[in-house]
Amino acid sequence: MNVYDSDRMARLLSHHGYARTESVQDADLVLLNTCHIREKAAEKVYSELGRLRAMRDRKAEGEGRQTLLVVAGCVAQAEGDAMIARAPFVDVVVGPQSYHRLPELLARRERSANAIVDTDFPVESKFDLLPAGGVGDDIGERSVSAFLTVQEGCDKFCTFCVVPYTRGAEESRPVTDLLDEARRLVALGAREITLLGQNVNAYHGLDARGRSRGLGDLVRMFAEIDGLERIRYTTSHPVDMSDDLIRAHGEVPQLMPFLHLPVQSGSDVVLRAMNRKYSSDDFRRVVEALRAVRPDLALSSDFIVGFPGERDDDFEATLKLVEEIGFAQSFSFKYSPRPGTPGSLMNAQVKDTVKSERLARLQSLLNEQADAFNAASVGCRTAILLERRGRHPGQLVGKTPHLQAVHLEDGDAHIGDIVDVTIVARNPHSLAGERAERNIAKEEPGA
Numbered sequence: 413m414n415v416y417d418s419d420r421m422a423r424l425l426s427h428h429g430y431a432r433t434e435s436v437q438d439a440d441l442v443l444l445n446t447c448h449i450r451e452k453a454a455e456k457v458y459s460e461l462g463r464l465r466a467m468r469d470r471k472a473e474g475e476g477r478q479t480l481l482v483v484a485g486c487v488a489q490a491e492g493d494a495m496i497a498r499a500p501f502v503d504v505v506v507g508p509q510s511y512h513r514l515p516e517l518l519a520r521r522e523r524s525a526n527a528i529v530d531t532d533f534p535v536e537s538k539f540d541l542l543p544a545g546g547v548g549d550d551i552g553e554r555s556v557s558a559f560l561t562v563q564e565g566c567d568k569f570c571t572f573c574v575v576p577y578t579r580g581a582e583e584s585r586p587v588t589d590l591l592d593e594a595r596r597l598v599a600l601g602a603r604e605i606t607l608l609g610q611n612v613n614a615y616h617g618l619d620a621r622g623r624s625r626g627l628g629d630l631v632r633m634f635a636e637i638d639g640l641e642r643i644r645y646t647t648s649h650p651v652d653m654s655d656d657l658i659r660a661h662g663e664v665p666q667l668m669p670f671l672h673l674p675v676q677s678g679s680d681v682v683l684r685a686m687n688r689k690y691s692s693d694d695f696r697r698v699v700e701a702l703r704a705v706r707p708d709l710a711l712s713s714d715f716i717v718g719f720p721g722e723r724d725d726d727f728e729a730t731l732k733l734v735e736e737i738g739f740a741q742s743f744s745f746k747y748s749p750r751p752g753t754p755g756s757l758m759n760a761q762v763k764d765t766v767k768s769e770r771l772a773r774l775q776s777l778l779n780e781q782a783d784a785f786n787a788a789s790v791g792c793r794t795a796i797l798l799e800r801r802g803r804h805p806g807q808l809v810g811k812t813p814h815l816q817a818v819h820l821e822d823g824d825a826h827i828g829d830i831v832d833v834t835i836v837a838r839n840p841h842s843l844a845g846e847r848a849e850r851n852i853a854k855e856e857p858g859a
């Protein structure tokens with residue numbers, strides 16, 4: 413979502429005389445868009461700011477040019493005035509729900525001796541006020557695989573998570589706005605759109621007739637857009653996997669058979685303490701229902717180890733769940749107490765050495781599963797969407813429906829093409845493909 417927000421901010425500023433630079437040295441304005449979800453996020457931002465300040469001072473001395481420093485995103489939201497107290501050389505601090513005001517904040521900064529801080533959750537929606545496109549050499553927008561924020565914020569209040577505090581209350585954008593934006597992205601060359609939201613499957617936007625529509629409906633409407641070949645969505649919450657959305661996985665061919673569904677833990681005790689609102693068996697049932705309608709569905713997930721009170725048997729329950737379900741890809745983290753969240757105040761915080769041990773064990777299992785998943789693709793035929801050039805001349809990089817990166821050397825192929833390939837080899841971080849000779853390769857299961 414930060415990639416999407418950064419792009420929207422760049423598009424907005426392009427209407428006010430700014431264009432993107434290749435290097436930070438050349439910039440008149442440097443905008444750090446920050447994430448606060450884990451670990452020492454604020455510390456990292458302050459050390460980056462220290463580097464930028466040194467660069468800015470050198471430039472001011474050498475060339476006599478001023479550089480504006482803007483901090484956006486969730487660290488800006490969480491720190492607010494404290495950021496200016498600690499880094500008084502920052503010009504503007506702006507939160508994720510008020511960045512449509514950037515031009516006005518920059519103008520105010522010009523007139524004022526002091527830094528400007530805007531961490532409001534305004535009543536107006538930034539999406540109603542941001543320009544659709546940019547001016548001049550427009551950034552990110554022209555990508556084959558585009559992001560589109562459909563829902564923002566979260567009301568779930570998992571006890572480990574800062575999102576409800578930094579991104580604010582859950583809100584869905586209206587259907588018509590999203591269809592317009594999607595058609596625009598497709599006209600600019602997008603063949604795949606990933607619908608974004610902190611809790612994307614809680615989507616409930618209003619349609620043109622004022623009816624509330626769910627994510628399953630939205631996916632079906634997106635599937636009607638000419639030229640849009642692939643649809644994905646992220647990130648989901650297991651309790652919001654409605655029957656209708658599950659059905660959409662079986663009915664909408666454009667909806668790719670890959671789903672990121674964070675489970676966090678396999679222990680019911682820990683899930684309850686996390687306020688996740690489901691049991692490990694509820695999660696198993698959701699996966700079963702999805703696989704019943706889409707047998708080739710690959711899953712990825714997020715895991716937290718060392719949540720307060722997590723005992724050895726809780727952790728073993730997580731390993732058991734992973735063994736049972738099998739994940740194609742995963743993200744796993746040591747629990748990190750976030751300021752202002754209930755988890756950070758809980759007793760029985762787990763020692764860091766224990767967290768590290770558990771993380772290592774979990775990651776070795778998850779890596780094994782990811783390796784096995786990729787290994788099983790070798791020899792299979794699949795379709796890849798070519799997204800960018802590779803490092804070697806003539807090489808293109810595409811993605812399989814299961815989100816695996818595939819390298820292809822083929823003089824006739826172009827970025828934006830979807831081509832049938834046979835996976836011929838596996839490299840550490842990608843697969844290698846060749847144009848498929850039909851009938852030779854075995855079909856990828858279910859594909």
Ligand code: 5AD
Nearest residue numbers: 572573674714715745746747748750
């Ligand atoms: N500590 C560790 N991991 C966290 N996540 C969110 N908050 C924390 C935290 N305090 C992880 C969750 C979430 C992912 C985006 O980040 O696994 O799904």
Ligand code: SF4
Nearest residue numbers: 566568569570573575
């Ligand atoms: Fe955070 Fe996701 Fe829980 Fe919302 S549902 S509080 S975004 S982890």
